[in-house]
Amino acid sequence: MSEKTPYDVLGVAKTATEAEIKKAYRKLAKELHPDLTGGDAAKAERFKAVSAAYDLLRDAEKRRRYDAGEIDASGQEKPQRQYYRSYAEADPSQRYDFEGNFDDLGDIFSRAFRQQQGGGAGGSARGPRMQMRGADLQFHMEVSFLDALLGAKKTVSFPEMGRVELTIPSGVEDGQTLRLPGKGQPGVNGGPAGDAYVRLSVTPDPVFTREGEDVLMDLPISIDEAVLGASVEVPIPGGRVKLKVPANSSSGRVMRLRGKGAPTGQGGHGDLKITLKIVLPEVEDPTLAEAVKAWRAKNFYDPRAGWKGAR
Known part of the structure; x- marks a missing residue:
């Protein structure tokens, strides 16, 4: 049996509009939210799956990339193929943004390796060290209706980032994203760190x-x-x-x-x-x-x- 797609999880067609997707999510959230189901473990698991599916499909760019097969249902990048073809068909002057001239791919990789090790033979680098910005990190977090409405401070733990103090501004809405500057992956060779982005899902309130x-x-x-x-x-x-x-x-x-x-x-x-x-x-x-x-x-x-x- 094939794995359910986010569309299957929400019970909508692949052609569903943004409004139809939101309506389906809200209906399921009211049926499955742990605060409303008396601790039913099975419904709690379904609620997690529904939230993850909605988190992907509500984002137009993520939905486009999922439909195109670029990312999977969890939002992770799928392995890319045809690297050599992409290299061969590219404009030779635009294949890389390294400084300097390279005779072949072997020289590129060996030079990068020497730079990471601090230089070539005798400890001297053969070329300039590349500074690269660290990768951004993407997270998802559920907040209660009242915390989103009134604002709150939360101490939360995220993979790769550890425990952080997160301020939820009053009035945030379902689907908004908080940006944490400099909390992403560290940069390379002194480059700046990336940012962390936390997408918020506001859980339904019983009142x-x-x-x-x-x-x-x-x-x-x-x-x-x-x-x-x-x-x-x-x-x-x-x-x-x-x-x-x-x-x-x-x-x-x-x-x-x-x-x-x-x-x-x-x-x-x-x-x-x-x-x-x-x-x-x-x-x-x-x-x-x-x-x-x-x-x-x-x-x-x-x-x-x-x-x-x-x-």
Whole structure:
């Protein structure tokens, strides 16, 4: 059986749009995220695979390179072939950017070896030492919704880089990349070190979602709170507040807490939009049923009057 492609893992076609890929990821993340599945090991493993697939396909350049067979599903370079053909077909003046003239490939390799060893016979180098910038490193990291929204400092360990103090700026979004200058591979012969890049995946939150600069949440309320009004304690990003639910509030009504959303990038914040959801008791209450019957007998109204779906 052939190994699943990132498209297979997300359950999308190879021609899927960016929006379709994002929608598929979000659906699977809500089903499989460890915080929402009670520690199910199998689902946790699937979530890792889904996150890795999304991390590759969300990046247009990585997706292009994967489709072209240049990198594998983990984002690693595939072995390149036809080196000699590439050399032979290249413009001789542009095959290498070494300083100096070389008679053949053997001289190139032997000279490079002597430079790495500190020189030729007697310890003297035959040519200039090449300074090369170190390679960049690429990493992936998951952050919680609230850490991404509010900002956080994390001590994390990455292969080839060890433990680092990482600052997550407030308001970062899913898919953004943090650049750590000089944290990549060391340079050669005194060349500068490369950089490290950390791509962030924001994990779904059981309460909040984000829509641009606004944060959204649903608030369950009882039927008596909806009818009579109430003061309800609700979570907000970074704390809790008392929310006044007006009397006669229908399910679906949106309450807005200004400035409690995501950073706008101009010193301000979006809003927290709270959608009211009337929830009836799980167990049928005869007293409530009788009260509603008595009320309906005298005060019937049509909630679908004027509704577009009415006929």
